[in-house]
Amino acid sequence: MTTVPSRAASAVPPAVVVVCGCLVAILTFGPRSTMGFFLTPMTTANGWSREVFALAIALQNLMWGLGQPFAGMIADRFGTWRVLTAGALLYALGLVTMAYTTDPVGLQFTAGVLLGLGIAGSAFFMVLAAFARLLPASFRGTAYGLGTAAGSMGQLLFAPIGLGVIDRYGYQNALLVLACLMAVVPLLAIPLKGKPAAGGGVGGRDQTIREALGEAFGHRSYWLLIAGFFVCGFHVAFVTTHLPPYIVDKGLDASWGAWALGLIGLFNIAGSLIAGQLSNRLPKRYILSVIYFGRAVAYGLFWLLPTSPTTVLLFSAAAGFLWLSTVPPTQGLVGVMFGTRYIAMLSGIVFFSHQIGAFLGVWLGGRLYDATHSYDGVWILGVLLGIFAGIVHLPIRETAVPRPVTA
Template sequence: MSAQPVAPSFRRPEVIVAAGLAIAMLTFGPRSTMGFFLTPMTVENGWSREVFALAIALQNLFWGAAQPFSGLLADRYGPVPVLVVGSVVYAAGLVLMAFTTDALVLQLTAGVLMGLGIASSAYFLVLVAFQRLLPERMKPLAFGLGTAAGSAGQFVFAPLGQGFIAGFGWRGALVAMAALVLVVPFLAMVLRGGAQPRPRGVVEQSAGGAIAEALGHRSYLWLIAGFFVCGFHVAFITTHLPPYVADIGIDPWWGGMAIGVIGLFNIAGAITAGWLSGRVPKRLVLSAIYFGRGIAITLFILTPPSVASLLIFSAAMGFLWLSTVPPTQGLVNIMFGTRFMAMLFGVVFFSHQVGSFLGVWLGGRIYDQTGSYALFWWISVALAVFAGLVHLPIVERPVARLQPAE
């Protein structure tokens, strides 16, 4: 019997996972620090909070709008070319953001350009690579770790971003983070290859047919509605929590720490959600997450401001942060299979980013109009209840096309 060929060391599963996790951290981390730049940029340039918030809102919107197309390209050509181009565009957006003094240019750099770059370098492309390259036994854990790695990036970049600002100024901090993002193309080389899994015994379809089928599926539409709320919460808190902390009389340093705590606890939350999604109905996992967010926000705004209440809130929200991703992605996979998984999840994610756009922009708008975030917090609670309810009627089974003929 001939010996089995040994894979080169850089193609071993553990190396592939390590490279993928590093990419997820490097691409998720810088975008999670945008709230740190709100105060220095608005003060130096004489902008309102709404101006900065609109740029980050556009970033989220263009990220979401481009995500289905990035997913389609990854489905067809593999994730590596998409990751390479996306990370270069992302880095360019960070550098150009550092040197803009015009509000419109800020919308184009921090908003449009960075949004397009993030869409083509997001951690979900790492999950596509894991789907293609890893043995079946490693995929469930790798998917959970891939999602959690984004939060690890948030945890690492929270103090790192603040340290860059303290050491290099806010402009130098943006350039430094751009340099780190440019490491991604080199790491992406490890993720080359791997075949797109093709289902057997089911009807093949085009990308357009896949979109039409999904948008005609009621459970998929409920999933889209719920993920809108996820984006609304996450983007608002990422951008506006650091200045809100200063507004309520807490040292601004704790605002950065709060974002880091969210990232830290989301590591556990994402892995736990992935584990639970394999054991209980995914729709129930999602409903519990959103109801939990509503409770956490309510307690936070009704509790007297303190460092302790801030950190407890950050830990609770962190546990419920991107824990929505494994069950949401899992439901898309169950309903429609893996053929166009990246593209169809991208459509759901576009809804997430529309929510992100409104969460960031309306947060700044309401603050400028009322001088407070109080109304916005209560809107967030109402939407959490809505999202908890809309996931309950989701049906967790494949479409008829994926059920093999007898």
């Protein structure tokens, strides 16, 4: 398959593209990873149940997933910078309005709809799509790992900072501070300008969006990738939102929740970088299977063992290493199968599955907790889904889809 270069591929040095893209990933991934710290102060201040907040964050994940394919489609048509800029502004608006929300419906709209759509346009998946277009094929696996690791760096930095600002200045001011940081994203995104040139279709002509969608949805391996990434979303969103209150419920200080999310971010840097490097050398489907089987083991042991500072730190390290290390091989498989012409859109569809899983992980966590006052059922489901995902990736074919070439 011929790789379709970006029209701006030669305009910016690769190092600048990677550095700016990673900074965007840090700023956009950091705030959304702190949402779990706002659960207790916002529900206490407004008299909400835990499910009210969980539903808003679940809706945020769902809207992020719904918006991602369309954001990718727009980026494929008009370029990445415009989408990143619009997404960052919407992100900031959602944070500001969330700060002054006092009713459940308002929370669903601000923290759910606005933030979800804003993240869809500015999240690191858009950065990875830009990397696919602007960087040489031999460096993409490493760049995917760097971009994903940068998102984890955002989580590592923002977890303790977010909790500290909330404790000292209140949750409203903390949300306003996060909103101000989004203003930097449009400047950093300038080197990521560019869109793919025409090409990649049958007989050398440009492939239409309809043809690209038909080709992808007719490919069995694409469906398997979609099914597996659903599980990733379930795992990540449940832990991000419910691990801090789960730790408090087990009798530990709230600071251990901040340390847990920070440690997840730290170890995910290593996991993402290693996964990116291995994606250049080993079959990506096997990398994904090992990651998901590893998650099943880690989640099961953490649920079974007594909760203590030691088990929290060990689980956070294991979960972090296996956290978003799924992204480089998943993104790489989309590029291998379909090329880069519509990679933002096709990766966005895979990510939509991720966010459906995220919606269920967050919402079920709150729902089952309110019904049973326990997270046990969700931990068990997480283990079973990890086993399922480990199996479903094994039959994926890592080859380009066949496209006839006319003489």
